[in-house]
Amino acid sequence: MPRSLLPALIAAVMMTMLAGCASGPFPAVQSALDSFNQTLRSLPGVEASSLDRPPVDGAVKIDLIVTLTDDVTEAELADIGDFASTFPTVQLGQGQYPGAVELRLAGSAYSYFDLPTPEALHAQLAYWRQLVAVGFESISTRTYSAPVTAGMLEATDSVAGDPSADRASQHGEFAQEEAPPTNSPGLSAPEATPTASSAPALTSAARGRLVVVELSSDERDDGARTAQLLDAARSLDDPGAATGEWDLMGLAPFTTGQFVQSALPTADQIDFVRETRAVFDESDQLASVHVRVDDSSAGSTQVNVTAFDDTMEGVKSADAAETFRETAEWSELMQLVPELQQANRDFSVNFVGNNLTGLGVFELKFGVRDCGFWSGSQWPDLSRDLEMAWAASLQGANAPTAAAQVCAAQR
Known part of the structure; x- marks a missing residue:
């Protein structure tokens, strides 16, 4: 379809949806959705589209899922993105509101529509398509929202027998889940409008971008192959983002690296995550290692480890x-x-292990903030030894005060 015809096509669909509104609410809604979906399916490069309706707090959130053909071109993808971004304007029934719009291509997904202009959207779509072609297992590009948590740099303790409080913080630190709609309608919510939903829309200011790269199981054990793929990705023309994050899943077995930056991680940053993971090579039951790296001037390193050991099975808290x-x-x-x-910045570690008899899980939290060592109070003897190890790494003696001075001088 010629690019010049797309605005007229969108306008025609919008007129159809508006005209249908006069004949009654429910038929108009069905007509509007059907008309939108039929037009979308007719666009070159679209293999299929579907409208998912998961219930949310008594309302119905309608998600648009668009499956692209494997040979979709850059121009076709731009047209599809333009049309899909108008989904929030479709007339919906009472208790319904537009949800996410997701484009899918060869196991990868795109839902980053919070951009100021169509040209910016086209550039991001083209970049996503090129990343998919590099050969990673999958690429997911979506809107980034920085985690709103106190962070593991806060030395809080779990309530005995109820580790859920810290677990919530843990997930906030290391997982970028799609946030629920800010104004999601509740049971008595009025009819949703595009401004009262989480649906994508071109905005006056671009929001951050999250890119999740998943490596295949073969690549996780092949550093050379992973480096080759990442080098190929770095050669692409990245339109960039004001803020953002890259999550690389599978840098090593059970390992995710999260990098708080808009640019693809460097080879040195990748090596840092792998070296951190290698510390736990002797763990027989390693479940996961998440390393979150923020190389900004006020940034820090956060390491989250889950591992189990038969020695700790059934042990009492005492x-x-x-x-x-x-x-x-x-x-x-x-x-x-x-x-x-050695990275010369603040760091925090959260270790989660076996269940303890009568106490919940074994959890140990510690780190360095502003050149001062901190830890939870639940395991003071372990914390003291960790602090001494930190001090010794700085000036070779068990003197935390002197170590703090050395740390400050190095920064």
């Missing part, structure tokens, strides 16, 4: 500290402290 010293994970945490200090 014996947990001494028993944990016998595990491989304790030695690994002691080794991790000086390695994180």
Whole structure:
């Protein structure tokens, strides 16, 4: 379809939807949705489209899912993106509101529409299409919202027997989940409008971009292949974003690297995550390692580790500290402290292990903030040893006060 005809096509669809409104609310809604979907399916490069209706708090959120053909061109993708971005203007029934718009291509997904101009949208779509062609397992590009949490740099303790409070903070630190709509309608909400939904729309100011790159199981054990793919991705023309994040899943087995920046991570940043993960090679039951890197002037490193050890199985809370010293994970945490200090920025670590008898899970939190060591108060003996390891890494003696001075001088 010629690009010059697309505005007229969109206008015609909008007139059809508006005309249908006069004949009654429900038929008009069905006519509007059907007309929109039929027009979308007729666009070159579209293989299929569907309207998902998951219930949300008594209302119905309508998500638009567009499956693209494998050979969709850059121009076709721009037209599809333009038309899909008008989805919030479709007339919906009472208790319904437009949700997400997601374009899918060869196992990858795109839902980043919070951009100021059509040209900006076209550039991001083209870049996503090129990233998909590089050969990663999948590429997901969507709107980025910085985690709103106190962060693991706050030394808070879990309530005995109820670790859920810290777990919420943990997930806020290391997962970029799609936030619920700010103005999602509730049970008695009025009919939704485009301004009262989370539907995509070109905005006066661009929001940040999150790119999630998943590596295949073969690539996770092949550093050379991963480096080749990342080099190919760096050669592409990235339109960039004011703020954002890159999440690389599978940099090593059970490992995710999260990089708080708009540009693709450098080779040195990738190596840092891999080296951090390598500290835990002796863990027989390693579940996950998440490393979040912020190289900005006020940034920090956050490491979240989940691992289980048979030595800790069924241990009572009174014996947990001494028993944990016998595990491989304790030695690994002691080794991790000086390695994180070498990055010369604040860091925090959250380790989650086995269930304890009568206490919930074993959890150990510690880190360095403004050249001062902090930790939770639940395991003071373990915390003191970790602090001494940190001090020794800076000036070779068990003197936290002197270590803090050395740390400040290095910064």
